[in-house]
Amino acid sequence: MGNKQSQESLSSSKSDIKLFDVKKCISIQRDPVTRKLIGVPKEWASHLDADQKYIVETNKLPEEVRTHELPDCILEIQNSIYNQKNLQKELKIDTNADLCLTGLNVEIEKEIYNSGVSRNEIENDTMNFISILEIYDGKELQFKQNFNEVTQIEFLIQNPAEKYIFIEQIEKGVNCKLYKIIDRQLNKGFVAKVFKFHENFNCYRLKREISFIQNIDCPCIVKYNETYLYSGCFFIIQEYMNFGNLRKLIRLFDKKIDESIIGYILYQIMLGLKYLHSIGKIHKHLNSKKVLINEIGEIKLLIMDYKIEYKKDKDPFWIAPETLEKQIIEEISDIWCLGIIAYELSERDPPYFNQHPIRVMYNIINLPSPKISKQRSNIFQDFIQLCLIKNYEKRTSLRQLMKHEFIIQNKDTGQQGLIQLMKKMNLNQKSKLKKSTSLK
Template sequence: MGNKQSQQSLSKSNSEIKVFDVKKCISIKRDPITGKLIGVPREWASHLDADQKQIVETNEFPEEVRTHKLPECILEIQNLIQNQKNLKEELKIDQDANLGLKGLNVEIEKEIHNSGVSRNEIAKDTVNFISILEIYDGKELSFKQKINEVTQTEFLIENPAQNYIFNEQIDKGVNCKLYKIIDRRLNKVLAAKVFKFYDNFNCYQLKREITLIQQLECPYVIKYYETYLYSGCFFIIQEYMNFGNLRKLMKIYEKKIEESIIGYILYQIMLALKYLHFKGKIHKHLSSKKVLINDKGDIKLLIMDYKNEFKKDKDPYWIAPEIIEKQIIQETSDIWCLGIIAFELSEQNPPYFNEHPIRVMYNIVNQPAPKINKHRSHIFQDFTQQCLIKNHEKRTSLRDLLKHDFIIQNRERGRQKLIDLFKNVNINQNSKLKKSTSLK
C-alpha cells in the first residue's frame, strides 16, 4: 500500500513537471574561469563546448524532461551539427592536396568527380567552390525573416483519418506522398502531404515555418490548415490545387507555351512575392515546383519547405548567385528565381537541366546569366534579363518588374488561355498527368 501511494505521489510529481519547466531540472551556465559550459546534458556535451566533469545525467530526470523532450532549440543545434558531418573538416585551400582542397572526405570527392568539375576549374575560384560544397552538403543559410510573437503551433498527436477521408494518392516523391482528402466536418476537398518522421528531424524549424505561414492571409498563397504526427509520419493538411505544380504542366505539355499565358503566370507569382516581401518574408525556395495551379486558372505559392534546409537531393537550378557566393538570401534572390521560372516556361526546362547539382551551382556562379530563345518577343527577353542580373544589388526590383510592359500586356488576357490549355491537357494528355511523379 505504501509503495503504491509513493508511486502515485511520484507519478503526480512527474506529471506536474511540464516540458516548458525544463529549467527546473537543467541550468546551463558558463564557468567564469575556464569559459566552458557546465550543467550540459550528457547527450549534448560532445556537441558543445562543455566541461566533461560537470555534465548532467538526464536519465535521472522525470520522464517529461528526458532527452527526447528537451527544448527543441537544443535539438536544432544537434540537427545543424549533424547536417555538417559529411564535410570531414573545415575545408581549406591546399595546393598539395587532392583537388586543391584540404578536408574533403571520400564521399564528397566522389560527388565532385561525378559533377565533372575539374581541378583547374576549382582553382579559378576556390573560395566560391568551397561555398558550393557547403551548400550542397546542407549548410543552413542566413536570411532575414520576421515572425510576430504568437503561440508556436503544436502538432496534433492523433489519427488524421478521424477527421479526413483519404481518397487517393495523387503524387509521390523521394520522401513523401501527396493525397487528395475530404474534410469529414466541412465536406471540403483538401490535400495531405505525408512524410516519415526520422531521427534528427528538425521539428523546431518545421514549427517555426508553420507558425509563420499561419500569419499569412493571401489569395496567392496556399492555405495551411493543421499538422498531425501519427504512426511515425507527419500529415500536413493544406489547400488542394487540382492540377498540381507548374513543373508538372511543363512536363506534360509538349508544345510551346504562349507568352500571354507566361505573363499571366509570372504576374500571379509576383503578386504573391509582393505580399510576402511586405510581410518581411523571403520565399527562400521559390521554384516551379512551389507554384501550384488549378483548372480555374488560379495560381498560388507553396511557402513551406518540408526539408528545412537546402539538401543534396534538392534541385539547385533556381538558386541565385549571391546565395552561392555570399551565402545570403535577400528579397532580390526571389527575383532571380522568378527569372529562372520565366526561362523554364519559355524553354520547358531550367538552365543546366540534368547536370550534377555541383556543376549546376558552379555554372550559376561562373557562367553568364542565361537568356531565353531569341525567337521570343523582345519584351519577354528583356523581362527575363531584368530578373537574371547576376549582381543582386543591380537586379531589377519587384516594384519595377510589375510595371514592365511584358507584364502589363499579359497580366489579364493570359488567364482564359491558361484555362483552355488545361482543357487541352486533360483531353489529350490525361495519362501523362497520372503517371507524373515530379513531386519531391
C-alpha cells in the same frame, strides 16, 4: 411491466444501430473447406479469421463500422533513413591535394568527379567552390527574415485518417509523400504532406513556420489547414490545387507556351511575392514546383516548408548566385528565381538541365546569365534579363518588374488562355499529369 418496457427500449435502440446497413454492401460467408471467412472487407480483415485471397476492397462501408487506417505505404516513410552529411570535417584549401581541398571523404570526392568540374576550375575559384559543396551538403543559409514570436502551436496527436480519407498518393519525394485526402464531414479535398519525425528534427522551426503561415490571407498563396503528429510522421494538411504544379504543366506540353499565358502566370507569382515581401517574408526556395494551379486557372505559391537549407536531394537550378557565393538569401533572391521560372516557361527546362547539381551550381556562379530564344518577343527577353542580373545589389526590384511592359500587356489576358490550354488536355494527358514525378 418494467421488463416489457425495458425490452421495447432495447429493441428500439437496436433498430437505430446502422450496423445492419452493412448487409447492403457486403456478404460474408465461411468457406466449407478452409473454414475461413470470405468476402470480408479489407478494413476488417486484420480483426477476423479471413481468407486473404477473398478480401473485398470497398469504400462503401458505413462510417460506423469502418476502420480508419492510414495507407500502407506510410510505413515506407516511417522506415526511411535520412541522408547523412558527407563533409566530415572543415574543408581547407590545399594546392597539393588532388582537388585542391582537404576535408573531403570518398563519397563527396566521387560526386565532384561525376560533376565534371575540373581541378583547374576548382583552383581558379576555390572559395566559391567550398561554398557550393557546403550548400550541396545541406548547410543552413543566412537570410533576412522577420518572424513574430511563436504563438501557442500544438500538433494534433491523433490519427488523421479519422478525419480524412486518404484517396491517392499524388507525389513521392525523397523523404516524404503527398496525398490527396477528403474531409469526411465537409466532403472537401485537401493535400497531406507526410514526412518522418526524427530525433534531430527542429520542431521549433516548424512551429515558427506554422505560426506565420496560418495567419496568411492572400489569394495567391496556398492556404494552410492543420498539422498532425501521429505514428512517427508529420501530416501537414493544406489547400488542394487540383491541376498540380507548374513544372508538371510545362513538361506536359511539347509546344511553346504562348507569351500571354506566361505573362499571366508570372504576374500571379509576383502578386504572391509582393504580399510576402510586404510582411517581411522571403520565399527562400521559389521554383516551378512551388507554383500550383487549379482547374479555373488560379496560380498560388506554396510556401510551407520548415527547411531553410538546400539539401543535395533538391534541385539547384533556381538558386541565386549570391546564395552560392555569399550563402545569403535576400528578398531580391526571389527575383532571380522568378527569372529562372520565366526562362523555364519559355524554353521548357531551366538552364543547365540534366547536368550534375555541383556543375549546375558552378555554372550559376561562373557563367553569364542565361538568355531565352531570340524567337521570343523583345519585351519578354528584356523582362528576363532584368530578373537575371547576377549582382543582386543591381538586380531589378519586384516593384519595377510589375510595371514592365511585358507584364502590363499580358497580366489580364492570359488566364483564359491558360484555362483553354488545360481544357484541351485529354484523359490520357491528365493521367500523365497526376503520375508525373519530380523534375528529373
